[in-house]
Amino acid sequence: MAEQNQPQIKKSVIKLSITVVAMFGFGFALVPLYDVFCEVTGLNGKTASEATTYQANGIDESRTITVQFLSRTAKNAAWQFKPEMNSIQVHPGEMKFVKFYAKNNTGADAVAQAVPSVSPGQAANYFQKIECFCFNQQPLQANEDVWMPLQFYVDPELPEDVTELTLSYTLYDVTATTDS
Structure with a gap:
């Protein structure tokens, strides 16, 4: 059988x-x-990982968008990380500049990488970063601190029903993954 x-x-x-x-x-x-x-x-709030050029298609002064800034560090990142302001008012098409503070609180040189996310997710395609510290890894010496730039605009094509969006960064310690 x-x-x-x-x-x-x-x-x-x-x-x-x-x-x-x-x-x-x-x-x-x-x-x-x-x-x-x-x-x-545009789901999951992923933003572009490369700089865009400013498209001067006019500023829509009839609309005001509140952009909130959040920051957090991943579990293994012994860094201090925060935006210089919690929120800002922008008109679609208007270029804005803000900074984020980072400090390496470890006793050794370290490298961090910020990963952005925008919510609501549909707004991610309309949040245009011209300059962002998130495009590159951020090496800092032991106990060094730095102000990192973010230059952006909100595309005027953002749907009318979106009046508030949140840009959130998570800072990861990538020291172990970088080549020395």
């Missing part, structure tokens, strides 16, 4: 092996697929 089931067992093992390989491959493909999906749809 066991000999009669050998072909069936062999087919099942092959099918299960193919399923495992396919699932493993799909797991690796999810991250880049998710990134593309978020970039296209």
Whole structure:
């Protein structure tokens, strides 16, 4: 009887092996697929990772948008990190400049990377960063501090129902991942 089931067992093992390989491959493909999906749809609040040029298409002074700034450090980052102000009023199309403070509170040289997010997620495509400390890693010597620039504008094409958006940064310690 066991000999009669050998072909069936062999087919099942092959099918299960193919399923495992396919699932493993799909797991690796999810991250880049998710990134593309978020970039296209503007979901998850992901902003552009490169500078944009200022598009002087006029300032819409009939609208005022409140931009709130939040900052946090990841668990392993022994840094102090905060915006110079909690919020700012902007007219769509108007260029603004703000700064974020960072201090390396460790006793050693360290490198940090800020990762931005905008909410509501639909507004991420309209929040245009001209200059941002988040584009580069930030190396600081032990106990050094710095004011880091953010220059931005809100695209006038932002949907009319969005009157407030939040720009949030999480600062990660990436010292271990950088080449010395």
